[in-house]
Amino acid sequence: MQELSLGNLNYEFSREREPRLRISSGETIRVETEDALSGQIRKPGDCRDKSKVPYSNPVTGPIYVEQAEPGDTLAIRIEKIESRDGQCATYTGNPKQLCQWLGTDVPDGAHVCPIRDGLVYWSDDIAIPYQPMLGCIGTTPAYGMPSTMPAGPHGGNMDIREVTEGNTLFLPVFVEGAYLYLGDAHAAMGQGELSATGLEMAAHTTLTIELIKGKTIAGPRIETPDELITVASGTPMERATAEAFAQLILWMESEHGWNRWRAYDLLTHVGEISLGYYEGGGLAVKVPKKYVTHPS
Template sequence: MKRLPIGPLYYEFSRHHEPRLRIEPGETVMVASEDALSGQIRSNTDRRDKIKMPYSNPLTGPIAVEGAEPGDALAVTIQEIRPTIGECATRTADPKQLCEWLGTDCPHGTHVCPIRDGLIYWSDSVTIPYTPMLGCIGTAPDWGCPTTAPAGPHGGNMDIIETCPGNTVYLPVFIPGGFLYLGDAHAAMGHGELSATGLEMPAETTITVNLLKGKRLTWPRIESPTEIMTIVSGAPMERSIAQAYALLSLWMETEHGWNRWRAYDLLTHVGQISVGYYGIGTVAAKVDKRYLHGR
């Protein structure tokens, strides 16, 4: 298995960087990443210093996949996400839209939590199950260089809890090699990522990357052992939900034998959504695989 250690911290999904690793389709790679706070918070007294490090969500990459060409897709199966320092950190200094109701006197709220034995020790009396996921994963577009703040058709800062071990993330390829980046690992995160900060941690993520020739995608997809889902990001979120469900209906039509309108009817009753960071309107529309054999 190849290993990609932390190197330069990138804050864009850029095609302009030289690949740090080249792999063949089907290879498994362990990728090390820094936390979304750029390693600045390791204790409750630390503070995020945006003068020294103004950006968030540093990435490791890019990884070039041999044979990947525009119009293909990468199938990235997340095998494991392992914390590297045994702790995670969060902060509540930026209440943003909530200020209308909560006020503007929010404390900094730096909060470091140990991770051990499958639990996150949020306080002496509250533990949270260790349920790791990647906030950022994506490929490099052929035009422009999106930062690690938004999500888009390339993937990006999706902050969807389903980018987790056991699931496969499908990403469009826009340039030769694909140029895969990842980072922003979370030990856990609630739907919506309310404070815009999950339980952030440096991590080692083990992935297996396959290449799907001619699998042209307009937005990312995720497949779990029990569900398929489509991801769309943008505000207003109502539009993202509608588009994600439309793409899910078309996926059911093109690959599972459904008529799109029949799928639309079914999804009205059994479809579910998962919400990433609410501030950028990222959603997953999903359906349980057991329904795909119906019609």
């Protein structure tokens, strides 16, 4: 199994960088990533200082997938997400839209949380289940040079909790080799990622990457053992919700034999939403597979 070490911190999905790893379809790899706070909060007394490190969500890559071409799809099975240091970190951040009600006198709130025995110790009294996920993973677009802050059709900073162990993420390929990057692992995250900061951790992530030739998708998809999920982003969030549901309907139609209007009706009653960072409009919509297996 090939391994990719951290390297220099990178904050763009760039086509201009030399690939740091080349793989063939079907390979399993292990990738080291830094936390979204650029490693600034490691011990008591540390704080997030954007005057020194202004950017967030460093990603490791690019990973070049042999024979990948525009119009193909990557199927990325997430095998394992492990904390590199046995801890994670968070801070209060900027409440932005909440300032209307909460005010602007915001404490830094930075603190380190140990991870052990399947729990994240947020305080001496409160332990949160360890539920690792990748906040940021994406292929590289054919034009522009998106940073690791927004999400889009390429993936990017989706912050969707279902990008986790045991699930398969599907991403479009826009450039030769795909140029895959990943980072921003969380030990856990609440729906909406209210402060724009999850329980951020440096990680080692094990992935199996399959290339699906000739399969073109409009944006990220996720398949779990029990659900089909599509992801969209942008504001207003109502627009992203509509796009995600439309893409889920089209997936049900093209690959599972559904009439689109029957799928539209069904999702009205059984569809669910999973929120990424609320201010960025990132969200996923999903349907249990038990309904999809009976096209109507």
